Amino acid sequence: MITRLSVISVLLLTFLPVAAPAADPGFPLVQALASFPFDEEAEWLERGRLTSTLTLSAGNVFMFSPDGSLVSDLESLEVTLALRVGIFRSLTLEMYSRWSGIHGGWMDGIIENFHDAFGLPDNGRPIYARNRVDYKLQGVFERERSAGVTGPVTLALSSTLAPGREFRLGARLAIQASLAASPGLLSGRPALIAGGWLQWRRGNIALGLAGHMAFFDAPAWLGDVSITPRIFLAEAWARLGWFRAGMIRRSSPFRSGDQSHPGWQILLGVRLLRGVELRFQEDLAPFDSTPDVRFSIRLRLDQLARRRKLG
Numbered sequence: 001m002i003t004r005l006s007v008i009s010v011l012l013l014t015f016l017p018v019a020a021p022a023a024d025p026g027f028p029l030v031q032a033l034a035s036f037p038f039d040e041e042a043e044w045l046e047r048g049r050l051t052s053t054l055t056l057s058a059g060n061v062f063m064f065s066p067d068g069s070l071v072s073d074l075e076s077l078e079v080t081l082a083l084r085v086g087i088f089r090s091l092t093l094e095m096y097s098r099w100s101g102i103h104g105g106w107m108d109g110i111i112e113n114f115h116d117a118f119g120l121p122d123n124g125r126p127i128y129a130r131n132r133v134d135y136k137l138q139g140v141f142e143r144e145r146s147a148g149v150t151g152p153v154t155l156a157l158s159s160t161l162a163p164g165r166e167f168r169l170g171a172r173l174a175i176q177a178s179l180a181a182s183p184g185l186l187s188g189r190p191a192l193i194a195g196g197w198l199q200w201r202r203g204n205i206a207l208g209l210a211g212h213m214a215f216f217d218a219p220a221w222l223g224d225v226s227i228t229p230r231i232f233l234a235e236a237w238a239r240l241g242w243f244r245a246g247m248i249r250r251s252s253p254f255r256s257g258d259q260s261h262p263g264w265q266i267l268l269g270v271r272l273l274r275g276v277e278l279r280f281q282e283d284l285a286p287f288d289s290t291p292d293v294r295f296s297i298r299l300r301l302d303q304l305a306r307r308r309k310l311g
Helices: 002-014 108-117 301-310
Strands: 050-064 070-088 091-103 134-137 141-143 147-163 167-177 191-202 205-216 230-240 243-250 263-273 276-284 293-300
Touching: 050 108, 050 301, 147 191, 243 276, 293 301
Parallel strands: none
Antiparallel strands: 050 070, 050 293, 070 091, 070 134, 091 147, 134 141, 147 167, 167 191, 191 205, 205 230, 230 243, 243 263, 263 276, 276 293
16 A cells, blocks of 8 residues: 555656645545535634635546446546635635536546556456546436536635734534536535534644534435435545645435445645645545546635735
């Protein structure tokens, strides 16, 4: 595993033009019901101050159930715009708008060759054709072509409850609305999200914990598929200067099948310059409800505009 992560870290630089998300694992079937676009390192904003962040993401998703009832063989793309503005002391209004899509992609051959080179199991990848969309939930939907959707839009209020010099405690309440329903991609139903975070920071060292729970109704397109209408996501992270590492754990709302397993990921990040951060997410066992690998580039548009103006 150490060798695998070392090589992937090197490949990270090769995939610089590619992109991916903040903390949400990005598994389309679960993310269609509720997603978590928040970044817990976002700073407290004084009244009237506005920040804007653009996150681009790309992930390679491959899993299938033994009976073939669920197949997720695709690559995902996402673009998320985040706007945050301070409205009162320790209170911030947030808006997140996302576009997402699926396509056949180009990573399959690289991942399969990587597995072969290091003697890793192929996990059944040769069963399905490379770089094609094969996405289905038996009796619910079946997709074999690229597709894209706009949404959801998330509005949130976040508050720094204890804005200390080193320790900070915060809370968030959000409502998430789909602009339309799209089987396997977008719920069409609203979700209510509540959560909080704790941070400790001294100099260029920071540690943090965050957790959010989403509550929602099952979308009409799921039919008789049994779910628990909530998803919990937790993240623990550490930052040293321009480097970040973390662990993500997300529950699954599905009550049966491989898709019911929780998702675990490690997250690695590096700031390339002020306002630009590259992030990488790698799945951990049981590997059933997370992408194999996910990349992201996060652009703080307000900081980049300020740099350009000063430069």
